Amino acid sequence: MEIKNIIFDFGGVLMDWDPRYFFKNYFNDNERMEYFLKNIAQDEWNIEQDRGRSLAEGTEIQVKKFPEWEKEIRAFYDNWTVMLKSDIPQNVEVLRKLKNTDYNLFGLTNWSEETFPYALENYDFFQIFEGKIVVSGTEKLIKPDPKIWHILLERYDIKAEESVFIDDNTKNIEMAKSLNFHTIQVDPETNLEQELIKLGIKIG
Template identity: 80%
Template sequence: MQQNLTIKNIIFDFGGVVMDWNPRYFFKDYFNDDERMEYFLKYIAHDEWNAEQDRGRSLSEGTEIQVQKFPEWEKELRAYYDNWTRMLRADIPENVEVLRKLQHSDYELFGLTNWSAETFPYALENYDFFDIFEGKIVVSGTEKLIKPDPKIWHVLLERYNLKAEESVFIDDNPKNIEVAKSLGFATVHIIEEINLEKELKSLGLIF
């Protein structure tokens, strides 16, 4: 079991860690046809396309680009961001509970998220636990950088004068975890069976 008693900072990814977002929450009823829905999400409104909006491209520009490529899917593509809030189902309560416990600890809390600058304000306004971060959040869409590009971690480190070796990074994406490790962060990879509080305590955190 890895012990690290020098941790001062805890950095949270948001989607898949404290927020449950999935386009299927909207499109399942929209299509009422799982095969067609999965085709659309794999080949038309795919992750790579959505990631460009997270990187800073506007939702309208991203939509128009894809409509030009796939005019037969125009209605569905326009529905994507028009119904984005319905894809943000809820928070992930067990991990938000850990975040709330950490609020009263001696650790500094930060966010590092791949999220469109246009849609992130909705989450801020509708989920009060984001206030715990006191604005110390790096958003990919604002920075025009996106994980797993190491540059976005350097933005966080430099902006808040942090050291990677004094920080633990929490994310559900294995590529992001791999990069964070290479930069010197302790990491917690969120998968379904992981208990976040237990994992943090195994790193020597006390809260």
């Protein structure tokens, strides 16, 4: 079946976000930083904010659990914009080329509803999606929950079999495959343009 739709995850695909960009200088001690990110401000905690919990509530919950780390926990979202280092230029370039084609372009991202507007305002390439973006924090659902893909499919009246989904996360890719999407898993070495061409995508 011909591919008509191209769906982008954002973090790790179009945006380079990593808490280490802030905490490396904050701690000046890699071992302590890694301990903090693995055990205190871990992914499982941050993803609840992506699921729709407010940053303030998430922060207070963690401060109560780990009062001795209060200063560091509060620094997390206070310095979130430093963690959003930049776009990923080679992949954004592919997105810009796709703008001039007949493919429908969508975003499907695990992102807090409170922090996503900052990215929208500061990176112009998001305008290419013309608002066709499903944000986990708004929907109160996160990948790899299949329901968030169904929201995208139903909202924009598209079919998984006619869509390619691009993400850096293995679990998300596996779920998308099980829902009949074509998939591309990216890492820093991936040539996204070549991977799309392999699927028969004609890039302008």
